[in-house]
Each structure stands twice: as C-alpha cells, then as structure tokens.
Amino acid sequence: MAKILVVDDEADLELxxxxxxxxxxxENVYEFVFAQNGEEALLRVKEHPDLDIILSDINMPVMDGLTLLSHLPDANPMLKAVVVSAYGDMQNIRTAMNRGAFDFVVKPVDFEDLELTMEKTILYVKQLQDTIRAIKENNILKMYVDENVLSFMTHKEFENSLLKNEVVDATVLFIDVCGFTSITENVPANTVVNLINGLFDKIVTEIVAQGGHVDKFMGDAVMAVFRGDFHLDRAIDAALAVNEQLNNVEEITTGDKSYKPQIAVGINSGEMVSGNIGSESLRRLDYTVIGDAxxxxxxLQSAAKAGQIIITEETYHKAKESFRCERIGEVTLKNKAKPVTIYQVLE
Structure with missing residues (x-):
C-alpha cells in the first residue's frame, strides 16, 4: 500500500x-492523508513517517508549496513530491524542480494523468526504500558475519563451501571478563550492555590485530581461533595485549558500584574439526571449530584466575622459546581422567 499526503487549501479537493x-x-492500494497548507503538511509528515509521496499545490496560505519543498529534505529525505498547481509557467516548474519536486501536474487535473504520475513516483520511492533497506541489512549483516565470508558469499562456490568440513591445526583462545556477572545485578540493563560491549571492543581489536577470528561471544566470554603460520604465538600475543589494555583501563563506577575489568584466559593448540555446526531444521548453523583441543x-580458561593466561605443559614446550612462563602445578579439569599440569604466560 502507498501512503500519500495531499496538500491543498481547496476545501472540496479531499472529497x-x-x-x-x-x-x-x-482495496488498500492507496491511503490518503490531507493538509491545507505547507505548515500543516510538515506536521503530517512528522505524524506519518511511513508516507511515500506528497501531492502539493503551490499557492496556499501560511506556507506555500515551494517553501514546503525546501523543508522536505529535513523532514523526511525519502519523500518525493509531485506539484499539482494551476501555476504551470516555466518559472514555477523550474523553481519546483530545483527544490526537489519529482514531477509537475497542471490544473485542472487530468486524473488519469495524475494517477500515472503517482504510480511512477511511488515506484521510484519504493525502489529507493528497498535500496536503503538493503544497505541497512547489509550493515547489520556485517555485525554478525566475518567480512571475508561476506565477500565470498558473492561467489558461485559459496553454497558448496558451506558443506565443507575439515580437520585443521589451530589455536583456540578463550577470554572471560572476570567478575562481570556480579555487576549485572546492580546496574540497569542498558548500562550492562554498553559496558560489556566496550570491553569486547578492546578485546576484539587485539585479536584481529594478530590475525585471529572471533568465533563467538558467550555471555561475558569471547572465543577466538587463530590459524596459519605461528598461530600459537599470535594467540598468546593477543592475550597479553588484551591484559595490558585492561590493566590501563580505569576503574568503572556505576552508581555506588565500582568495577575494575580483568580477564582470565585459556589457550590451547592442536587438531580440531572446522565446519558448520548446528541445526539445519532450525536453519541455524555456526561455522566453528569443535574437538578435544x-x-x-x-x-583452562575456567581454571585461570583474574589476570592469568593459562596453557598446558605441552603448549608450554611449544611456546617457551618466545614467552616467559611460570609453572603453576597440576589441576583437575572436567572430563580429564588425569590431572593436567598448567603454566601461566607472564610475558
């Protein structure tokens, strides 16, 4: 349905x-809204943000049609106006067009011509709305989908690639924002979301800087995957950088509550399965990694304390030439039959 604003001071025009x-x-093809002058029309534009087009006279009291045209870009830049006026001289037509009129119909009105003009204008506006909507949806999509995936989606082999599962050698990094749950019980929801998103931005910046891929956000934790050359070194560098970033963040105060952001990190390398995991019937699949590693x-992340970056002994032997680590000892981890010796990465 198209929503049309008619602006004219002739009393019988509405009828x-x-x-x-x-x-x-x-048949709900058209819905009309009426105003008697330009000033009233601007009020109707504000009241009806879903308007598609305007049919406006020129000669009206309070505010004329040409003045109205100059205000429309600020009131609603998506609206297109068709001027319907007895003042069809070239000067008025040129002035109307220069102020953004889409078309001009001369009175007395030929309603067949007017409807064709309306249909043409409505079609243009709908196409414009679809374009803007697509841009917005694309920008929203970019918030949820990796940029490389988006660019690849235009290729023909994209659909087949979604079915591809493989075993990869990679490093997984889990970063938990410590103590954040307690603050959620004492501050407004919007404040909580803004705080955690601000912290996530700092975390993600360092992950991306080291060539990592943010796999998912899980509550107040982040899972990232590093592949390619020196994936373990880059994951540890990212964790150290995040630790340093948050150490420099001042204590956050909300109301009578204060909070100093810290992270607990678990890092592990090894073989893992990479593919689309989820429910096809629900049409929700995550391109992610799974496996014991x-x-x-x-x-390891759950065993880490605030400020600690924890790795296994096996990972320590891979990383000890590049990083200074400290042995913590043995810990019992869920689903592990034997205690696991863990180390803390210091620098």
Missing part, C-alpha cells in the same frame, strides 16, 4: 480525491 480513488482506497582451551 474529490476520495471519490476518484475510492476503489483503490477500498577446543574443550581443553575452555577448561
């Missing part, structure tokens, strides 16, 4: 419009 377009009004990284 005439409703008579001429009664069938399309009844991934589970162990999460268990």
């Amino acid at each position: 005439l419009i409703k008579q001429k377009f009664r069938r399309k009004i009844r 991934v589970n162990l990284a999460q268990r």
Whole structure:
C-alpha cells in the first residue's frame, strides 16, 4: 500500500480525491492523508513517517508549496513530491524542480494523468526504500558475519563451501571478563550492555590485530581461533595485549558500584574439526571449530584466575622459546581422567 499526503487549501479537493480513488482506497492500494497548507503538511509528515509521496499545490496560505519543498529534505529525505498547481509557467516548474519536486501536474487535473504520475513516483520511492533497506541489512549483516565470508558469499562456490568440513591445526583462545556477572545485578540493563560491549571492543581489536577470528561471544566470554603460520604465538600475543589494555583501563563506577575489568584466559593448540555446526531444521548453523583441543582451551580458561593466561605443559614446550612462563602445578579439569599440569604466560 502507498501512503500519500495531499496538500491543498481547496476545501472540496479531499472529497474529490476520495471519490476518484475510492476503489483503490477500498482495496488498500492507496491511503490518503490531507493538509491545507505547507505548515500543516510538515506536521503530517512528522505524524506519518511511513508516507511515500506528497501531492502539493503551490499557492496556499501560511506556507506555500515551494517553501514546503525546501523543508522536505529535513523532514523526511525519502519523500518525493509531485506539484499539482494551476501555476504551470516555466518559472514555477523550474523553481519546483530545483527544490526537489519529482514531477509537475497542471490544473485542472487530468486524473488519469495524475494517477500515472503517482504510480511512477511511488515506484521510484519504493525502489529507493528497498535500496536503503538493503544497505541497512547489509550493515547489520556485517555485525554478525566475518567480512571475508561476506565477500565470498558473492561467489558461485559459496553454497558448496558451506558443506565443507575439515580437520585443521589451530589455536583456540578463550577470554572471560572476570567478575562481570556480579555487576549485572546492580546496574540497569542498558548500562550492562554498553559496558560489556566496550570491553569486547578492546578485546576484539587485539585479536584481529594478530590475525585471529572471533568465533563467538558467550555471555561475558569471547572465543577466538587463530590459524596459519605461528598461530600459537599470535594467540598468546593477543592475550597479553588484551591484559595490558585492561590493566590501563580505569576503574568503572556505576552508581555506588565500582568495577575494575580483568580477564582470565585459556589457550590451547592442536587438531580440531572446522565446519558448520548446528541445526539445519532450525536453519541455524555456526561455522566453528569443535574437538578435544577446543574443550581443553575452555577448561583452562575456567581454571585461570583474574589476570592469568593459562596453557598446558605441552603448549608450554611449544611456546617457551618466545614467552616467559611460570609453572603453576597440576589441576583437575572436567572430563580429564588425569590431572593436567598448567603454566601461566607472564610475558
């Protein structure tokens, strides 16, 4: 349905419009809103943000049609106006067009010509609305989908690639924002979301800087995957950088509550399965990694205290030439039959 604002000070025009377009009004093809001058029209634009087009006279009291045209870009830049006026001289037509009019119809009105002009204008506006909507949806999509995936989606092999599962050698990084749950019980929801999103931005910046891919956000934790050359070194560098970033963050105060952000990190390397995991019937699949190496990284994170970056002894032997680490000892981890020796990465 198209929503049309008619602006004219002729008292009988509203009745005439409703008579001429009664069938399309009844069939919900058109909906009309009426105003008697430009000033009133601007109020109607504010009241009806879903308006598609305007049919406006020129000569009206309070505010004329040409002045109205100059205000429309600020009131609603998506609206397009068709001027319907007895003042059809070239000067008025040129002034109307220069102020953004889409078309010009001369009175006395030929309603067949007017409807064709309306249909043309409505089609243009709908196409414009679809374009803007697509841009917005694309920007929203970018918030949820990796940029490389988005660019690849235009390729023909994209659909087949979604079915591809493989075993990869990679490093998984789990970062938990410590103590954040307690603050959620004492501050407004919007404040909580803004705080955690601000902290996540700092975390993500360092992950991306080291060539990592943010796999998912889980409550107040982040899971990231590093592949390619030196994936373990880059994951540890990212964790150290995040630790340093948050150490420099001042204490956050909300109301009478104070909070100093810290992280607990688990890192593990090894073989893992990469593919689309989820429910096809629900149409929700995550392109992610699974396997014992991934589970162990999460268990290490749960064993880490605030400010600690925890790795296994096996990972320590891979990283000890590049990083200074300290042995913590043995811990019992979920689903591990034997205690696991863990180390803390210091620098």
